[in-house]
Amino acid sequence: MNDVSAQVWVLDDEKNITFVIRAMLEKAGYSPVVFNDSAQAIRELGKATPEVIITDLYMPGPGGMDVLEYCKTHCPQVPVVLITAYGTIEAAVSALKQGAFDFITKPFEQTELLSVVQKAVQTYRQRQKEPVFIFPENGAQDRASSSQAPAGLGSPTPSTIVGNSPQMQEIFRMISKIASTPSTVLILGESGTGKELAAFEIHRLSPRASKPFVKINCAAIPATLIESELFGHEKGSFTGAIASKPGRFELAHEGTIFLDEVAEMPLEMQVKLLRVLQEQEFQRVGGIATIKVDVRIITATNRDIEAEVKAGRFREDLYYRLNVVPIRLPPLRDRREDIDALLKFFLQGFNTKLGKQITAVMPDVLASLRLFSWPGNIRHLENVIERMVVMCEGSVLSLDDLPEEIPHILASPAELQADESVDKEPVSFKDLVKKQTQFVERELIEKALEESAGNITRTAEKLGISRKGLQIKIKELGLKRPID
Ligand SMILES: Nc1ncnc2c1ncn2[C@@H]1O[C@H](COP(=O)(O)OP(=O)(O)OP(=O)(O)O)[C@@H](O)[C@H]1O
Ligand SMILES: [Mg+2]
Numbered sequence: 001m002n003d004v005s006a007q008v009w010v011l012d013d014e015k016n017i018t019f020v021i022r023a024m025l026e027k028a029g030y031s032p033v034v035f036n037d038s039a040q041a042i043r044e045l046g047k048a049t050p051e052v053i054i055t056d057l058y059m060p061g062p063g064g065m066d067v068l069e070y071c072k073t074h075c076p077q078v079p080v081v082l083i084t085a086y087g088t089i090e091a092a093v094s095a096l097k098q099g100a101f102d103f104i105t106k107p108f109e110q111t112e113l114l115s116v117v118q119k120a121v122q123t124y125r126q127r128q129k130e131p132v133f134i135f136p137e138n139g140a141q142d143r144a145s146s147s148q149a150p151a152g153l154g155s156p157t158p159s160t161i162v163g164n165s166p167q168m169q170e171i172f173r174m175i176s177k178i179a180s181t182p183s184t185v186l187i188l189g190e191s192g193t194g195k196e197l198a199a200f201e202i203h204r205l206s207p208r209a210s211k212p213f214v215k216i217n218c219a220a221i222p223a224t225l226i227e228s229e230l231f232g233h234e235k236g237s238f239t240g241a242i243a244s245k246p247g248r249f250e251l252a253h254e255g256t257i258f259l260d261e262v263a264e265m266p267l268e269m270q271v272k273l274l275r276v277l278q279e280q281e282f283q284r285v286g287g288i289a290t291i292k293v294d295v296r297i298i299t300a301t302n303r304d305i306e307a308e309v310k311a312g313r314f315r316e317d318l319y320y321r322l323n324v325v326p327i328r329l330p331p332l333r334d335r336r337e338d339i340d341a342l343l344k345f346f347l348q349g350f351n352t353k354l355g356k357q358i359t360a361v362m363p364d365v366l367a368s369l370r371l372f373s374w375p376g377n378i379r380h381l382e383n384v385i386e387r388m389v390v391m392c393e394g395s396v397l398s399l400d401d402l403p404e405e406i407p408h409i410l411a412s413p414a415e416l417q418a419d420e421s422v423d424k425e426p427v428s429f430k431d432l433v434k435k436q437t438q439f440v441e442r443e444l445i446e447k448a449l450e451e452s453a454g455n456i457t458r459t460a461e462k463l464g465i466s467r468k469g470l471q472i473k474i475k476e477l478g479l480k481r482p483i484d
Contacts, residue, residue, distance in 0.1 A: 006121040011035045011055040011067060012083065016439055017106075021054065024110050030117065038062045042070050049367055052101075052120040054081045054113075057091055068100055073337045074370055077127040077363045079120035083108075085443075107440045131360035131396045134344050161197055162345045165335035171198070171327060178325050179205035184277075186262075186322045187300040189329030192379030195300040196260060198327060203256040208296060211255030214248045219261035226269045228285045231276070237286020247284065249276070252295045262299040262322065263308050267315065274318045297322070332374040332381065339370050339381070346382050350389040358389060360396045364408065368399070372406050442477050445470070449479075 008030045012018045018034040025032040033050065035041035039061045041053075053071065057064040064082045071080050079101030084092040092103040101123065102116050161172070178185060179202050187195045196215070203213045221229050228238070232247030248257055259265075265273070276282045281292045299322050308314035332338065343361070351358055365388075374380050388401040399408060444463065452458035460470040473479075 005029065005031050006051045006124075007031045007033060008052045008054060008117060008121075009033050009035065009041060009050040011038050011041045011053065011059070011064075013038070013056065013059045016442070017056070017083070020439055021113065024113055025117065028114050028117075030121075038067060042067065045070060045074060046371065049075045049078060049371070051124045052079050052081065052117055054083060054117070056083045057085070057088060057095070065095060065098065068095060068098060072099055075367060077124060077367065079123050081116055081120055107443055128363050131362055132366055133360045134347055135359045160345065161194065161201055162341050163335070163338045164341055165330075165338045167330045167335045168338060171329065174325075174327055175201055176205055178202060180207065182296050184296075184322055184324040185298045185327060186305075186325070187298065187327045187329065188305065189300075189302065190331050190377055191302045192377035193302075193329035193331060194378055195302070195329060196258070198329060199256075199258045199260075199298045199300060202298060203258075203296075206256065206296065208255050212252050213256050213258065214252035215258040215260060216248050217260045219264035223266040223269065226265065227272060230269075230273070231282045231284055231291075232287070233285035234287040237284075241286070244284070249282065249293050249295055250291060253293045254295075256296045256298060259297065259299040261301060263301040263303040263305050263314055267313070270315045270318050274315060274321060277318075277321050332377045336370055340366070342378060342381055343369060343385060346385040347389065350386050354386075354389055356389055356392070357395050358392055358397060362396060362398045364399055365397050365402055368402055368406050368408055438477060441473065442479065445473060445477065445479060
């Protein structure tokens with residue numbers, strides 16, 4: 001049978017239920033992985049992908065709807081089946097509208113469960129074979145909306161910042177709020193998270209947009225030259241100063257200066273920068289004239305600058321001057337929901353640049369990209385996509401195009417850490433029937449007890465069994481003994 005050994009995840013805090021479902025699935029030849037803790041299952045989803053997820057609707061911690069929501073962004077090809085209790089049909093129907101594959105109502109029959117799972121596995125496998133279209137099938141690609149920095153100073157920086165994640169939406173809100181102010185901004189974030197892009201965006205949205213955006217990389221300039229780079233020099237002020245030259249601060253007059261990798265600035269230079277910030281004026285190296293400029297300062301670093309301050313490598317007073325408005329760009333692995341939009345954005349760019357017509361991506365490529373940890377963040381993703389576009393011969397990116405450094409997500413289901421607390425003993429059919437029976441009994445008794453407000457006599461009448469019989473059952477099933 002085709003779907004034998006399909007990996008099916010079962011999420012329910014009730015061990016009785018996961019026990020029964022797992023046994024049913026194993027009997028039918030599937031490979032169930034059971035989680036009694038939904039939060040753990042969600043963490044595992046970041047590392048591996050099942051073919052189907054069966055989840056209870058109500059659980060402590062994340063519930064079935066949270067699991068569904070997570071799957072929609074992280075593994076939308078995986079069908080999610082919800083287990084709902086009798087009486088929560090409305091919730092189930094709304095779950096279907098939210099994209100759940102199907103639901104089963106407790107107590108359910110083995111055949112019902114297996115038929116839903118079989119359909120779900122087929123759906124998953126079908127989805128795996130079909131490309132996911134990134135652009136409309138007619139090939140019409142919406143125009144890239146990137147604009148370029150004003151020609152002249154600084155490297156041209158595309159100004160489109162892509163990101164739908166809540167974290168990026170928050171960053172956009174910050175950027176548009178601070179753009180209109182002259183405040184100093186410190187941008188923090190790992191390498192490749194878009195610090196330079198954010199700095200330019202602040203400038204682009206500011207009243208200074210028509211004036212220069214001047215960038216200086218403090219790590220790339222020898223310590224001896226930083227002062228003259230920033231503030232300029234007069235002819236003959238040092239060996240090699242054959243002509244007078246304005247510094248970047250002068251060039252940025254009325255515009256924005258972007259001091260990149262500011263944590264790399266030598267300490268003696270930090271003192272000078274601090275003085276300029278305090279006094280709002282400076283002299284060129286070897287010059288006597290006092291120069292006043294109107295410049296907005298944005299700085300960035302990928303270092304833990306607070307640690308640099310503590311270690312005495314970065315002046316505390318300068319840190320407070322620069323850190324008026326901090327912006328922290330989150331690493332890509334913390335906002336994976338942006339990956340799809342970035343993929344689309346970069347694909348569009350590289351299609352144009354490399355003269356290609358790639359319109360779709362295979363689901364396993366998509367899943368691999370979504371699950372990778374991206375240590376080099378967005379720059380890393382951008383490079384990988386460029387490489388794939390170069391490699392790809394048709395119009396669909398497939399696993400063959402994916403660089404080896406990106407692991408195939410389905411490659412290692414064996415590494416999966418399922419709940420260790422889950423009982424692993426093999427089940428006989430007799431056990432299975434017994435468990436299922438107990439499960440149904442438990443539901444019925446609990447319901448009857450509830451309806452009779454815990455009164456044993458009335459509950460027994462309702463169920464059509466003796467009072468004594470009910471008491472035995474309650475003990476056997478380990479039900480909470482109501483006050484008699
Ligand atoms: N949100 C985004 N949307 C689109 N492109 C982005 C985004 N963030 C970054 N990029 C692109 O990723 C690359 C790296 O961005 P950028 O140079 O701004 O990062 P950085 O944080 O300054 O990195 P580093 O610390 O290495 O200097 C650039 O090509 C940039 O255009
Ligand atoms: Mg940078």
